[in-house]
Amino acid sequence: MGVRREFPGGVLALDGLDLDVAPGEFVALLGPSGCGKSTLLRLVAALDRPDAGAVEVSDGQVAFVFQDAHLLPWRTVLENVMLPLELAGATPASARGPQALSAIEAVGLTDAKGRRPAELSGGMRMRVSLARALVTRPRLLLLDEPFAALDELTRHRLDDQLRALWLAQGMTVLFVTHAIIEAAYLAERAVVFSPRPARVVADLRVDLPRERSAALRTDPAFVRVTRVLFEALERGGDPRLAAGLLPDTGRRGTPP
Numbered sequence: 341m342g343v344r345r346e347f348p349g350g351v352l353a354l355d356g357l358d359l360d361v362a363p364g365e366f367v368a369l370l371g372p373s374g375c376g377k378s379t380l381l382r383l384v385a386a387l388d389r390p391d392a393g394a395v396e397v398s399d400g401q402v403a404f405v406f407q408d409a410h411l412l413p414w415r416t417v418l419e420n421v422m423l424p425l426e427l428a429g430a431t432p433a434s435a436r437g438p439q440a441l442s443a444i445e446a447v448g449l450t451d452a453k454g455r456r457p458a459e460l461s462g463g464m465r466m467r468v469s470l471a472r473a474l475v476t477r478p479r480l481l482l483l484d485e486p487f488a489a490l491d492e493l494t495r496h497r498l499d500d501q502l503r504a505l506w507l508a509q510g511m512t513v514l515f516v517t518h519a520i521i522e523a524a525y526l527a528e529r530a531v532v533f534s535p536r537p538a539r540v541v542a543d544l545r546v547d548l549p550r551e552r553s554a555a556l557r558t559d560p561a562f563v564r565v566t567r568v569l570f571e572a573l574e575r576g577g578d579p580r581l582a583a584g585l586l587p588d589t590g591r592r593g594t595p596p
Contacts, residue, residue: 371533400479541576
């Protein structure tokens with residue numbers, strides 16, 4: 341609460357930010373580049389510390405999926421997924437393989453468990469990264485634009501897979517993305533930030549069916565949600581609109 345993070349050179353990423361997330365929520369974090377979304381995830385993951393305020397995380401394992409898969413090229417898929425269990429040292433050696441295989445199966449890569457990263461497509465590498473995060477059975481999963489570099493079809497497939505995993509496992513998810521359509525499709529709640537220092541421009545419930553499929557992306561209800569998110573982003577990008585100093589004249593069209 342009241343989180344502030346300032347970097348050398350006076351770059352103020354977060355200043356008095358307050359955000360509460362309930363256990364089991366899937367929350368998308370939207371905002372312009374450099375607004376502080378990734379900084380917030382790093383603070384939640386304890387990879388960085390705030391200059392003021394506090395970040396409180398309920399008891400439980402936290403896992404982080406970055407935009408780059410960061411796989412060890414000399415290790416197989418199975419060995420990469422086992423790595424967090426080895427580093428933690430809490431799981432008996434005899435249980436690490438079966439636990440890693442279970443995570444690999446959850447992302448649909450059982451047939452690729454013996455391959456090395458160079459033998460995998462970009463989408464497959466991201467699925468390995470996701471399996472590696474899931475292998476510790478986290479209660480909080482942090483994802484920083486994990487699918488941004490992938491083609492649209494692969495991205496849609498991974499969105500479906502991530503949503504299904506969340507429904508099955510019930511962990512809390514914080515998902516950073518620039519893509520309005522991805523945020524609307526994945527999340528139950530979308531938080532829109534202004535340019536840095538990030539402030540919350542909108543905190544919206546995504547009123548869409550719990551079970552989602554590709555057909556939803558053309559549904560009028562889905563288009564309405566994306567429009568609301570688009571307009572919130574636009575308000576956040578113009579401080580006069582955010583402050584109510586300019587009228588909303590309906591000049592905005594349907595979001596792309």
